[in-house]
Amino acid sequence: MNVHVVQNPAPAADGIRHDWTRAEAQAIHDLPFNDLLFRAAAVQRRHFDPNRIQMARLLSIKTGGCAEDCGYCSQSAHHAAGTGLKASKLMEVERVLAEARKAKEQGATRYCMGAAWRSPKNRDMAAVVAMVEGVKAMGLETCMTLGMLSDDDVVKLKDAGLDYYNHNIDTSERYYSSIIKTRTFADRLDTLARVREAGMKVCSGGIIGLGETIEDRIDMLVTLANLEEHPESVPINMLIAIAGTPLENEKKVDPIAFVRVIALARIMMPTSYVRLSAGRTEMSDEMQALCFFAGANSIFCGETLLTADNPGEDKDQVLFKKLGLEPEVLEGSAEPATGDDAGTTFSRDGIMHDSHERALKALERRGRLRSLASRSGLDFSSNDYLGLATSPELSEAVARALDRGVAIGAGGSRLLRGNDPEHEALEAEAASFFGAESCLYFGGGFLANYALFSTLPQRGDLVVHDDLIHASVHDGVRAGKAAAQSAAHNDPQAFDDAIKAWRTQGGTGRPWIAVESLYSMDGDRAPLDDLAAVARRHDGYLVIDEAHATGVLGPDGRGLGHALEGAPDVISLHTCGKALGVSGALLLVPRTLRDYLVNRARPFVYATAPSPLMAAAVRAALGIVASEEGNRRRDRLAGLVAFAGRAIERQLEIAPSGSHIQPVVLKSDDRAVRVAKILVDQGFDIRAVRPPTVPEGTARLRLTLTLNTGEEATARLIDGLARALQEVPA
Incomplete structure (x- = not known):
């Protein structure tokens, strides 16, 4: 007889570990079966009611035609000839909401929506957001799985109120490429990191039965358990070998081996919901009962699971009655209890700042928690x-402005009483200095970019921005009407290709190319002449953020795009808080666009005007730069x-x-x-x-x-x- 002695490092104060090794996890996995189940059941009882099961419903909102080549999936376009599954369009919002209402009536507390996409397209996000908002308004937890997400996608889902995002890692990093070739394991982790950093909860697990080894199963769980924050949901799927897919002939998974994975997941991620997911139609009542005892406390209900069969509500009710289990009720039980709160229930909103605190702790664990520090060194x-911020020249200029009666505060927006002669003098001088038709002064560069991109591009237009463009552009585009797409950094051909593809797909508006002349985090320069040629070839605009070039580069510090300035299809932004040493931003635009911004840009219309005294300081700074x-x-x-x-x-x-x-x-x-x-x-x-x-x-x-x-x-x-x-x- 083998005696298994498992020694783990002391857990963190909250009982959660993020430093598992394969050897530790393997030792637990290999415990005698009774010992393993006893240990897993004990962990579950410390954090959950062992006789309550979360009921989730999964709806395919867009089926088939997926560009990924996942070897297990009937929805892959790569396997369509063998599976015969035809691609569908995105389901209408009202139909999704109708299905959600039915699911709630049948006892579901969590509603999951899945689309067969490599990643969502911008044109579909409005409908996706409406689905999230509608389902959430019913009092259901919301979850989506849409493939890989961009930063823009994450923000839209977060703003819509999405609770969970599902993105399974499927298997171990070692075995991953044997199953999927169109994306990498790192791609999956990148999306999980974006979701977590946005403050949403993570649902991520894997599939057992892909032909992987026991070590691969353990490595998959080690990866999940060693994330900076454990996934709140961990779905464990048993492969459904679908005819026509590359894995249609894989051997069935041994039931005891599957239960071991469930138990290990419960032990390593104590406060996560461990979901018994795909494959339940192949599981006996006895196997499911062992899974529940080993720590599974969530299932998908309903007769279908995306494109596969699933036990219906009647079968689940019979099984629950046999085992004495009850569906979990959403109110008061959504958050698992830990520590001194074990055995109690509380509302998800019981602690006002709980979600904010969790997000901060997650940032801290990832080494990304920021704090304010005084300047020193x-x-x-x-x-x-240029060292102007503390220069005597600017100090003396500000003193002279005060002496001649320049106001410190504007007292209102510029469309009310806040428009000051200093603002108008600055704008006229800046337009002349930079060689533009007109100028509009904003309180900061972020605000100016936000105003530009949320106002000028119209519905039907396309904003193509460099991969490394500033966050202010991303936020402005999200608040605006136009579609957006990124292009490879400093690659004019990538911009050209993006616009051509958009035209091919029916784009009829105007393209806007957004770049920085000198990139703030890399210090490299954009190929502005080539990008201007692309913009003109497609009857578009080129928007140049000169923030880090203003005052330093170009003739007399006029910027790297000075030769392009003044053209009707070129817009430039010159910030005043960098080399100019003061604050604010100068947006150089054709006269018509300036008038449009004055009338329509919400950050201009509704904001108190910048300080007239600061406008005077910017005038002085421009004078120094030009001297x-x-x-x-x-x-x-x-x-x-x-x-x-x-x-x-x-x-x-x-x-x-x-x-x-x-x-x-x-x-x-x-x-x-x-x-x-x-x-x-x-x-x-x-x-x-x-x-x-x-x-x-x-x-x-x-x-x-x-x-x-x-x-x-x-x-x-x-x-x-x-x-x-x-x-x-x-």
């Missing part, structure tokens, strides 16, 4: 590139950039960006934070930049070169950084 993090003093400052900065570039290439062995923004990509959030702390302790003001500000897996230090430091400090920084990178290896 040598400046290698600000955008005050010989501005040329001297730009020359000094260019010399510092060249000096730093040589040192970076020599000591860090990375390619310099060639600009005053130098990223040092460290990939890991934790490594970026630790390296930054070492440099801060040495007296440098350096900040770690992490997702979602930058793409997943590209956490970095963003070094900015300003006239607030010089060559000696820059040399010490690069030397310290080289040592820190050795101290904290990848």
Whole structure:
């Protein structure tokens, strides 16, 4: 007889672990069956009523035609010839809501909606959002599975009130490519991270019976249990071998082996709902009873499960009566109790800030919790590139403005009494300096971008934005009427292809190309001439965010797109809070578009006007930038950039960006934070930049070169950084 002794590290204070190893999980999985079930049942009783089962209903809102090649799925377009399943259109909203009402009447407390998509298209999101809002209004928990999600998709679903997003990882990372070739395991984890960071709950599990090994099953659960926050729902599916799919001849799963997976999931993720999902039609009552005893506490009810059969309500009622089980009631039981609250029930809204606190803890575990810190140390993090923010020249200009009676506050929006002569003088001078037809002054760059993209592109238009475009553009597009699509970074052909594809699909409006001239996190330059050619070829607009070039690059600091300025199809944004050293933003647009913004842009119409005193300060800053003093400052900065570039290439062995923004990509959030702390302790003001500000897996230090430091400090920084990178290896 083998004696199994399982020793685990002490759990966290809340009883939840995120540091499981394969060896630990394997040892638990391999316990004598009675011991394993006893342990799993004990865990379940600490966190749930063992005789209550959550009833969920799953509806296919769009069936078949999926571009993915999942070997188990009848809905894949790759297998349609064998399965005979025809693709359907997205179901109408009212029909979905009617089905949800029926499900609620039959005892479901959670309603799940699935679409056979690789990822949702922008044109379908309005209907999807309406489905979520309608089902949620019925008092049901909402869940959706739509494939991989973009940041825009996540925000729309979150704003609609979606409770859960389902995105199964299916199997282990090692075995994943044997089942699916059209996406990667990392793609799945990226979407889960986006969902979690948005504050939604996660539903993620896998499938048993794909031809995987026991080790693959264990690795799958280790991956889920070691996420920064456990999925609130973990569906465990048993393969339904569907004729016409590549896995139609897979062997049936041994029932005891399946129950072991359920038990291990319960032990490793104590407060998650473990759902007995697909495959129940092949399970005996006895097998399901063992699964419930081992920790499963949720099922899908109804006679169909997407395209597969499922036991109907009558069969489930008979089984529940045999076992003495009761359906879970949504009110007062949606959140599993833990710790001192075990055995009690409480409302999901019982703690006012509970969801916010969970989201903050999740950020902290991922190394992404941010906090405000006072400025200290040598400046290698600000955008005050020309050192004007604390310059005596600007201080004296502000004092002179006060002396001549310039008001500090506007007192109202510019369409009321807030329009000041300083605003109008600034706009006229800025339009002349940058070579544009007209200018509109906003309180900040984010606000200006938001106003532009939420107002100017019309219904039927398409905004094609660079993959690395600023968050303000994303938010503006979401609030606007036009469709949106991203294009590969700094790739004019990708923009051209996106517009051509849109036209082919019936797009009749006007395309808007949105780029930055100098990218804020990479320090590289956009191919503006080529992008302008694409815009003109398609009768579109080119919108250039010059935020990090204004004052520094181009003739007299007019920006990298200065040669394009003034054309009727070019719009540019020049922010005032970076190299100009003050605050606000100047939107350079044709006169007609300026008038349209004044009348229709909600952030302009309804916001108190920027301070007239700040408008006077911006006028002074533009005067400095356009003067010989501005040329001297730009020359000094260019010399510092060249000096730093040589040192970076020599000591860090990375390619310099060639600009005053130098990223040092460290990939890991934790490594970026630790390296930054070492440099801060040495007296440098350096900040770690992490997702979602930058793409997943590209956490970095963003070094900015300003006239607030010089060559000696820059040399010490690069030397310290080289040592820190050795101290904290990848």
